[in-house]
Amino acid sequence: MNDDEKEQQLKKYNFLDAIDVIPSLATYRIMKNHKLILINESKGFKLLSNVLEDTNKLKSSSFLNSELTLTFFLYKKDYLFDNYTELIEENNQLYYFSNRKPVTEANPFSYIPTNISNDLVTEDFLITEESTQQLWFDIQQANINAEINKRLDLIAELDQDDLITDEGKLIIEQSIQKEKGKGLLGIIELKMIGDNTMDVVEIDMSDPNESKSFLLDPFPAFKIHFNNRKTIWKYIKKSDENELETSSVKPLTKNGFIEIDPNTDFSGTLPVDIDKYMFPNPTANMIKQVTDENTNITTTYSEIFI
Known part of the structure; x- marks a missing residue:
């Protein structure tokens, strides 16, 4: 097809036909407390922040701590997704798209691509079994802390030391497999300050009386591109x-x-x-x-x- 024909076809594209993006419960609470709004569009989603003008910069009205983490689950919703997508899946591993490398991962690490990248999703974005278990444990612990009512399941009873036991690993694996059965494909996790200048905001701590977080200009944008x-x-x-x-x-x-x-x-x-x-x-x-x-x-x- 020529460029005009391609453009017409792309107007029919909506990523939500194939993928659901769902914030974790802990992230939902963070967004609510920091007045962040999730907006879905045909080609992706945006996070909007309430801002104030400050010396030609846009300051978030609610301070976004450098360690603040936003976590989103990617679920396949089109039953044909695996048929038309070039993707390798492993039972005990998840795809992980982040601007910060987990301590359990070795170098080189595949960071979430930016919107100007031509990188395609490959098995390089699959984190190890150890990283998957640690990631899932951390996410579930954050969710449990954000819940109003105490959760009644086995993973809620685990602590960090249980990750090295066979029983603890089995409980986490069963929890992951349960979500994979619902279509869980991977996780997007963005920290306000990432590695290699892959930052979401700029933190200004120069004034001890007022900590500021500024939205970057241009704003950071990331792209997850699955191959046909x-x-x-x-x-x-x-x-x-x-x-x-x-x-x-x-x-x-x-x-x-x-x-x-x-x-x-x-x-x-x-x-x-x-x-x-x-x-x-x-x-x-x-x-x-x-x-x-x-x-x-x-x-x-x-x-x-x-």
């Missing part, structure tokens, strides 16, 4: 007993369209009446994986009956 799953497209015309496969993988799209040129996209001999064939794009409803017995190579197919 790519498959071999197999066109099947049963009436002629013909099958045509693309010579290379093609991306599965929801709002886009990939044009197929039989002369360049297929290998092998073409039917003599190829000009009568139509080549619609496949949907993501079904993908098929076939493993070659000789090479042990697995190929992912999309089948289109024409």
Whole structure:
């Protein structure tokens, strides 16, 4: 598609069709106490802060401490998400998008990309099992502290020392798996002051009588970009007993369209009446994986009956 066509297709895009972004209970309380507002838009979400003008800067009306942390859960809501998204998932690990590296993670660490980055989400954003357990424990402890009524479940009875015990690990793992069963994919966690100048606000402590937190200009923006799953497209015309496969993988799209040129996209001999064939794009409803017995190579197919 040309640029104008792409722009028209992108107008149909709304990330909320595929993903839910839900603040943790502790973050919900923080947002309420600091008068932060969450606004969902078609391509992402924004956090708005009530501000005052201060020497040509915008000062948050409620001081945002440098260690203040905002946590959001990412849940898959489209049942076809795994079909059209190139994503590796591990049972005991979560995707983690943050501007601060956990102490349990080694270098190099993949920080949440900024909006000008072209980085795609890969397994590099999966944190280790140890980090996942520690992260989940910390989030749940913060949530428990924010709850009005005491929680009646096993994880509420754990403390830090329990993370090294088999029983403690099992309780946390069961809690994670329960949420994964609901579609939990990963976690966004932003601290006001991040690593490598990936800050959300500017903290001014120069006046001992007044601590200030300023919104940065331009404001920080981050991007989480999932890649399309790519498959071999197999066109099947049963009436002629013909099958045509693309010579290379093609991306599965929801709002886009990939044009197929039989002369360049297929290998092998073409039917003599190829000009009568139509080549619609496949949907993501079904993908098929076939493993070659000789090479042990697995190929992912999309089948289109024409």
